[in-house]
Amino acid sequence: MIEYIYKRYTNSFHVTIDSRNVKAGSIFFALKGEYNDGNAFAAEALKNGAALAIIDNPNYLTKGCVLVDNSLQTLQKLAYYHRQRLNANIFAITGSNGKTTTKELMFVVLSKKYKTKATIGNLNNHIGVPLTLLSLTPEVEFAIVEMGANHPGDINELCRIAEPDFGLITNIGKAHLEGFGGFEGVKNTKGELYKFLVSKKGTIFYNHQNSILVDLLNRYEAQNAIPYSNFVDDCIIDETNTNPFLSLTIKEKENKVGIQTNLVGNYNVENVMAAYAVGRFFGVDITSIIDAIESYVPSNNRSQLIKTQNNTVIMDAYNANPTSMENALKNLAKLNASKKVVILGEMLELGEYSADEHKKIVELACKMNFDKIILVGKGFANINSKFHYFDSALECVDYLKHNPLANATVLVKGSRGVKLEQVINAL
The missing domain is CATH 3.90.190.20 (Mur ligase, C-terminal domain)
Incomplete structure (x- = not known):
């Protein structure tokens, strides 16, 4: 069944869970939401040009529909199947704070050299990650996949779908404490990314100044871990700066570069360090990195x-x-x-x-x-x-x-x- 759906998918490389967002040749997945049952919109999706509608309720079965046991699980399986056939490097990002900003900064930096795609908006859960993977076309060289979590096991589940080659945790703080049962639960769940990458011999990037992340790396005996300090000897915030935007100087061996960002808040320094270090590791020249970071303007009510x-x-x-x-x-x-x-x-x-x-x-x-x-x-x-x-x-x-x-x-x-x-x- 997956092979058949995948063959139809490769005609357009487009899937959607919204019948209003159908393109010619799309595969529509009927998912059950809090307020709506996607099965009820399958016929509309087909009318709007979908090649197939994946449903899990036989009451809505009609020509052009494929009936499965669970539409969400089929979406995830299709994403995993596609992942196995991609040549792109998959870079996973998670963390309590700053993961979207870090993702966006990494995207503009890596795009200076590679054909790059990244998670759109906050599509970072058990639905969003599969949709991100299925948005990747064969020519993509880098995919930056943001991973969010509300409960223990969430990051592990997303890793098993996306199978990242690289990854980083921005930081670990007091977020979603209700679902995790406390800070240790947050730490363990975010650490699932490290655990997966270690098991797959992937590469981890980490903030060498963050003792919590260093402890996690030691716990999982990570061998292939790249500290930001490999590329950032020192990062100095310009405290004399009178405007709200973060201004900083990065010192790297004989290089010393100033960066004037459009990011409000000195706490964004670790996000800039991450993007800079990753860009340098993958061979993006310093001038291009600086230009990318300085040109980035946040949106969507983020700083x-x-x-x-x-x-x-x-x-x-x-x-x-x-x-x-x-x-x-x-x-x-x-x-x-x-x-x-x-x-x-x-x-x-x-x-x-x-x-x-x-x-x-x-x-x-x-x-x-x-x-x-x-x-x-x-x-x-x-x-x-x-x-x-x-x-x-x-x-x-x-x-x-x-x-x-x-x-x-x-x-x-x-x-x-x-x-x-x-x-x-x-x-």
Whole structure:
């Protein structure tokens, strides 16, 4: 069955799980979601030009459909089957913070020399990784595959589908604690990438300054591990820089290069180091690496600097956990700005750790003497603080409309589910 589906797939090298996104010759996979059953859209996908519709409900069987036991498992099997036939180098990235930014930086760097593709957006789970692999055409030389995890075993599962040749963990912090049962669970799950690469004799890149990653490498007795220090003798942040963007100097043996990024936050330095080291390892010349990093502009509410009519906004509302929240607050505290305001959304998926972690963030913010602190979301509800609190982003928007901010540098940081991006129009 997989051989048949694969043969049809190679006519277009395009699969989709959205009947509205069908191209001529696409393979449509009917997946069951939280609100919709993809089987119900199989006929529409075929009408829109799909070559096949993969379904797992016989009630929707019609001409052009292939009935399987499980559409998702078939998608994953097809991706694995395709992976075995690819000549591309597969580079896996995971981590608690910075994996998407690192992926994007690596993509622009490696694209200077190779035909490169990378995970689009945040398609980094058990559905997204197969879709990424199936987007790879034969001429692709490098594929950068982002891998996310919410539970133990998730990274191992994704590795077994993608079979990466190379990989790195950006860092390991307090993210998705509810699903992992604590920090050790996070560490063990992210470490599944190291474990897989060691078993397959793949190559690991790592931040030599991160003791947690070094401990993991020692645990798995990694032999083929490349520290960033092979290419970065020293990385110096320009603390005299008065704008919010990260400016740094990388020293490498006799080379000394300055890089002015469009990334807000000094915590992005490890993401830049990763892209620089990987680029150098794969033979991208230094000038091209610098040009790629300096030209990259973040999007999708990730450390974006937005100038509104009244304020300067650091929009970082794509995701949040205790580690990234602490980094963002410390970065704002260092900025040279006369008026600083923070709008913090709750951090989701912390489970039993939620109350304690939200309290710690509020205590940290208290010490930083910001001009105003606004808290949004029920994670902050029971904290006895003097700050403005709102249950939802929309309530916060209403407050800001009646109490407008002006001439302020505003950090907007919170988990994606809080939808803090809604406040931008009120700033």
